[in-house]
Amino acid sequence: MKFTSITVTSAILATTQTASAFSPNAFLFPSTHHHQHGPHDFQLQMSETTQEETARVSKKQKRLEFMKSPQFHRNGFKEIRSEVEGTMNQQFKSSVVDEMKSNQFVMDREGVKVHLASDFGFCWGVERSIALAYEAVKHFPDRKVHITNELIHNPEVNDNLQAMNVNFIEKNENGKDFSVVGDKDVVILPAFGASFEEMKLFNEKDVEIVDTTCPWVSKVWNTVDMHQRKGLTSVIHGKYGHEETIATTSFCEDYICVKDMKEAKMVADYILNGGDKAAFMEYFKNAVSEGFDPDTMLRNVGLANQTTMYKKETRAIGQLLQKTMMEKYGPAELDQHYMEFDTICDATQERQDAVHELVENAEKLGLDFILVVGGWDSSNTAHLLEIPQMAGIRSFHINRAECIGADNTITHRTMSGEIVKEPFILDLSKDVVMGVTSGASTPDAAVQDSLSSIFMLKKLAGGVEK
DSSP, X not given: OOOOXXXXXXXXXXXXXXXXXXXXXXXXXXXXXXXXXXXXXXXXHHXXXXXXXXXXXXXXXXXXXXXXXXXXXXXXXXXXXXXXXHHHHHHHOOHHHHHHHTTTTEEEETTEEEEEXXXXXXXXXXXXXXXXXXXXXXXXXXXXXXXXXXXXXXXXHHHHHHHTTOEEOOEETTEEOGGGOOTTOEXXXXXXXXXXXXXXXXXXXXXXXXXXXOHXXXXXXXXXXXXXXXXXXXXXXXXXXXXXHXXXXXXXXXXXXXXXXXXXXXXXXXXXXXXXXXXXXXXXXTSBOTTOOHXXXXXXXXXXXXXXXXXXXXXXXXXXXXXXXXHHHOGGGXXXXXXXXXXXXXXXHHHHHHXXXXXXXXXXXXXXXXXXXXXXXXXXXXXXXXXXXXXXXXXXXXXSGGGBOTTSEEEEEOTTSOEXXXXXXXXXTSOEEEEXXXXXXXXXXXXXXXXXXXXXXXXXXXXXXX
16 A cells, blocks of 8 residues: 555545535435425524524634634645655555455465455545644654544554654543643644534644544535534434544534434434433433424434444435435425435445455355454444344454464454454364455554464464475
8 A cells, every 4th residue: 555645635635525415416305295384384493594594604614714723734744744654654554465456356375365355444534644643743843742532443553653652632531631731732633523622622722733634524514514504403323422423513503313223213203203202312312412302403304424334324314314204294395304415435335335245255255254354443344344244244353463363263343342252263274265354444554464363373273285
């Protein structure tokens, strides 16, 4: 993998692109049902929305003002870019992965045949984030450098930053402890972004801000801002405790987060039928905006999502909400009550499609298992595991090569999030055929290290003829 300044430049340019819709039209079109609210009610509501429009967009406007500060950096530091490119290539590049890519994504070694997914590993947004963080450390050699969270969900990358003396802001019972950030310090905002409140805090301090937020995340923020301006409540398909979703909701006025289809169905049912408001609010108490009222705030909704979610599920949720609003309000007014844009990042979708391809060809290829390499707290990597798991294919999600034990055990994360240890290769005397992929925040070197552990395990077991 070659890291170049083109990667960073193309990522920056991508921030100007508009979101593409799930379908050719941004709005989805309805079937007929009687509208329960009269036209006067809706006009009154939209009038109130117009009066509040300035307040609703103020967070985006203020963020744009923050970005105009000479102490706000999001384009990197050119004078040390080539040095950083060399460092990244040294740390993250893999000769094994390069060999597979040049050989139709296949390798035979030590009695192990490896089929590499056609799309895998670092996306340009992650490359950009790492490059900006590394450049910041080099550009401010005499400053104390902080980061508000893990830069990305990958242990090796975060370990590297700690080795560069970057201070990871600690959390306590009251949240993140920003008291350690002093005047003239440097604060890195991670790839997931930072909340509006954090940006406001740092803007008011005498600090240098290095914003490595992925442009796809910023695109989601623009989408929820559009929801607010149109008087829509944002329904966010995401995990309310995930750093990216926390940042996104901070730019919303009214929102509710649904992590899966089950929760989306609960919301759809309440829109259609009402129900036990207290029970509904108790269930979603941590996933809604302050003062959320499902009786009024679910009349007009817009869909957005955490960029790393499983795209097929996001689409299914969109279809569910479309159908729900069609049934509730009828075709004539659906575009006033519901809208959606596709905010799943391209890299997430491409990696999911590549794993689907492995799964669909698993029997023909004779795969014994599929290995997924990436941080255990990486949402996009976890969703890659779901694909073979739901197809009934033996598969494992590991975060480091050390998860593969010399005793032929593997420590891995299950779909439920549990970390378990179990026997790995079922018969070391036979040749092994495996598939491998990695999350968008996983360096190629981590894949190489993991495969090397498997090659060594097989070799030591005597599975290869001497």
